[in-house]
Amino acid sequence: MHLQTILYHMMIYIYALSLLFYFSDVVDASGRAKRTGTGLLIFVWIMQTGLLVQRMIMDMSANVVTLFDYLFFVSWLLVTVSLVMSRFFRIEFLVFFVNVFGFAIVTLNLFSRPDAQIQLATWALVRELLYVHISLIACAYVVLAIGAIFSAMYLFLHQQLKRKHWSKPMRRLPSLESIDRYAFRCVLIGTPLLILSLAVAITSILVEGRALLLLDWKVFTTMIGVGVYVAYLLRRTLLLQTGRPTAIWNLIAFSVLVVNLFLNSLSRFHDWS
Numbered sequence: 001m002h003l004q005t006i007l008y009h010m011m012i013y014i015y016a017l018s019l020l021f022y023f024s025d026v027v028d029a030s031g032r033a034k035r036t037g038t039g040l041l042i043f044v045w046i047m048q049t050g051l052l053v054q055r056m057i058m059d060m061s062a063n064v065v066t067l068f069d070y071l072f073f074v075s076w077l078l079v080t081v082s083l084v085m086s087r088f089f090r091i092e093f094l095v096f097f098v099n100v101f102g103f104a105i106v107t108l109n110l111f112s113r114p115d116a117q118i119q120l121a122t123w124a125l126v127r128e129l130l131y132v133h134i135s136l137i138a139c140a141y142v143v144l145a146i147g148a149i150f151s152a153m154y155l156f157l158h159q160q161l162k163r164k165h166w167s168k169p170m171r172r173l174p175s176l177e178s179i180d181r182y183a184f185r186c187v188l189i190g191t192p193l194l195i196l197s198l199a200v201a202i203t204s205i206l207v208e209g210r211a212l213l214l215l216d217w218k219v220f221t222t223m224i225g226v227g228v229y230v231a232y233l234l235r236r237t238l239l240l241q242t243g244r245p246t247a248i249w250n251l252i253a254f255s256v257l258v259v260n261l262f263l264n265s266l267s268r269f270h271d272w273s
Contacts, residue, residue: 004051011047012110014040015103022096038086041099045083048076070134071109077142078102093173097149136197140190141257144229147186148254151247154179158244180242183250191229194257198222221260228253 021037055069082098085091157173173179202219232249235241 004054007047007051008110011044011051012103012106014047015044015099015106018044019096019099019103022092022099026092026096034092038083041079041083041086045076045079048072048079052076068109070138071105073134074138074141075102075105075109077138078105078145081142081146091174093153094146094149097153098146101145101149130201133197133200136193136200140193140197141261143186143190143193144254144257147183147190148251150179150183150186151250154183154247155244155251158247176243180247183247184236187229187232187250187253191226191233194222194226194229198226218260221256225253225256225260228256 018037018040021033021040025031025034025037052069052072055072078098079102082095082102085098086095153173154176157176157179161176174182198219228249232246232253235246235249
């Protein structure tokens with residue numbers, strides 16, 4: 001366990017160093033800094049993968065899911081997606097901010113209790129449903145987080161253009177239309193994942209015979225978040241709204257999910273004990 005802690009701290013330091021090189025590339029368009037940052041990030045991904053596999057084996061043998069491992073899985077997904085985007089898309093700002101978000105989760109995870117856990121049911125069907133729920137909700141958070149970053153980039157670029165502030169890093173950003181389209185696609189993918197994860201969670205609760213948990217406030221706040229995202233999609237598809245209003249709407253929806261995630265301790269739905 002002590003070795004895991006040392007490796008985790010080493011991973012954080014290497015992750016921070018990778019972000020410094022990425023930031024240098026974002027500011028000054030340095031290809032050498034980008035290559036170094038990418039190499040360090042690949043090393044972080046390898047360390048994360050090894051630690052994640054080890055902890056998943058431990059959790060599955062004990063029939064538990066810890067909060068520490070759940071957040072660690074989300075950060076691993078963010079690093080994985082950022083490496084894919086770095087390889088196939090030349091949007092350095094997006095890769096940088098996705099990793100800033102992932103680094104924040106990894107760092108904040110130090111303050112979580114590694115022993116805080118959900119005891120999985122011994123019934124195989126319920127246990128498998130919970131695994132599916134956790135996988136879907138993690139993927140939904142990652143995709144919607146990237147969509148929120150796109151919306152924040154849109155608002156930033158829109159404001160800079162409005163003020164006629166032009167700089168060298170801004171030339172490397174996609175157009176407002178492209179950023180808005182990317183954000184919409186992320187929400188278009190993430191919202192069904194979010195709905196499916198909620199449906200699987202409700203199904204597992206009904207199978208366990210704990211229907212009273214459906215009255216928990218977390219269920220209602222999650223539905224509110226889903227409702228805001230559905231409203232966003234309706235604005236885009238039916239009302240044909242684009243630009244700044246829908247970017248703000250997207251950020252509000254993601255904020256609801258973030259608040260919902262970090263208030264798990266007040267809910268009986270995810271009893272991290």
